[in-house]
Amino acid sequence: MLGLNLIDNGLSNFFALETLRHGTNPINAVSIHFTGGNPAYGGTSTGSGSTEDTPGYFFLTKDSEMPHLFNTVNSLSRFYAKIPSCASRAISRRLFPKFFCGLSSYNWAKQTIGDPDQPHHPLLSVVQRILCFSLSILGVLITPTLKFRFKKIEPHLEEDPMTEQWAYKTAQKVEWWRIGTLGTLVTGLNLNWVQRAKENPAKVLTGIIQLAIGAALLVTALSLAATQAHLIAMLALEMVLA
Numbered sequence: 560m561l562g563l564n565l566i567d568n569g570l571s572n573f574f575a576l577e578t579l580r581h582g583t584n585p586i587n588a589v590s591i592h593f594t595g596g597n598p599a600y601g602g603t604s605t606g607s608g609s610t611e612d613t614p615g616y617f618f619l620t621k622d623s624e625m626p627h628l629f630n631t632v633n634s635l636s637r638f639y640a641k642i643p644s645c646a647s648r649a650i651s652r653r654l655f656p657k658f659f660c661g662l663s664s665y666n667w668a669k670q671t672i673g674d675p676d677q678p679h680h681p682l683l684s685v686v687q688r689i690l691c692f693s694l695s696i697l698g699v700l701i702t703p704t705l706k707f708r709f710k711k712i713e714p715h716l717e718e719d720p721m722t723e724q725w726a727y728k729t730a731q732k733v734e735w736w737r738i739g740t741l742g743t744l745v746t747g748l749n750l751n752w753v754q755r756a757k758e759n760p761a762k763v764l765t766g767i768i769q770l771a772i773g774a775a776l777l778v779t780a781l782s783l784a785a786t787q788a789h790l791i792a793m794l795a796l797e798m799v800l801a
Contacts, residue, residue, distance in 0.1 A: 562780060565773030567706075567740050572766030574747025575755035577709040579619035579716075579727065582656030584663040585702045596707070596733035616728040618719060619707060620655045623762070625725055655725060656704040664698025665691050707733055708742035710751060 571578050581596060591597075596617040625648045668691040669675070675688035709716075716727040736745050756763045 562773045562776030565769045565776065567743070569766045569769030569771075569773055570740060570743045571706070571708055571747070572762045572769060574743060574752055574766070575759040575762050576743060576747050577622045577712060578652075579622055579707045579709060580652060580656040581617070581619050581705040581707065582658065582660035582663065583702070583705070584660065584667040584698050586667060587663060588702050588705060591705055591735070592738060593735060595735035595737075596705075596729075598730050598732065615730055616719075617730075617733055618659070618722075618726050618728050619716070619733070620652065620659075620722075620726045622652065623759075624712070625651045651725065653704070655722075657699050660702050660704070661695045661699045664702070665695035667698075668694040705738055706742070707737040708746040709737070710746055710749075710755065 568578070581591070583591065587600075596619075598615050598617040601614055601616040601618075669687075672690050672694075673683075673687050675684045675691060677684075712727070715729050715731045717729065718724060719726045719728040736742060
């Protein structure tokens with residue numbers, strides 16, 4: 560899994576693409592994979608935002624323009640100088656979408672199980688809250704972050720002031736074919752790659768390193784799987800012949 564993830568990210572960086580991420584609950588993630596990011600669903604009851612704040616927008620967290628992880632956490636600002644900006648941004652890119660995934664999963668659970676904040680018997684509210692929280696954690700663990708590939712930050716992607724400058728919002732539909740490795744190949748395989756590589760040499764070098772490590776991990780995993788399969792086959796043969 561780690562090897563495949565490194566290869567996926569490595570290809571995107573090698574082609575010097577912007578990877579904008581979206582975190583949501585498992586049900587919405589499947590739908591977005593097939594239909595794309597639809598701003599018409601912004602602010603719905605199973606999303607990560609409230610209906611007052613997010614109607615008509617689809618949200619994507621930033622990539623190369625992602626601010627430092629602790630820029631908006633004043634109580635942790637003293638650690639700012641101790642964390643390299645590249646490491647901080649790498650953490651931010653993965654942490655923020657998971658935060659929204661948890662919110663969306665919790666809201667979906669409320670719609671399915673029942674809202675614990677509504678007037679109920681106290682014991683029922685406690686049970687509903689525990690179940691919603693548990694499903695929220697499960698959603699974070701099992702739902703992959705959706706990665707949309709762009710050659711550059713397009714004009715329709717607006718800064719979202721509500722998220723302290725670490726997300727974009729758009730009123731346009733984001734195409735499904737931008738997601739994942741398919742999005743990398745469709746978006747990145749063009750003559751503009753050379754120019755993007757000249758403008759982002761560090762990103763291209765990072766991609767090469769990620770591809771090399773990912774390929775090595777994948778080959779190692781396949782080799783171990785083949786060895787285990789051979790041992791199991793030999794043991795089965797010995798049992799048959801015994």
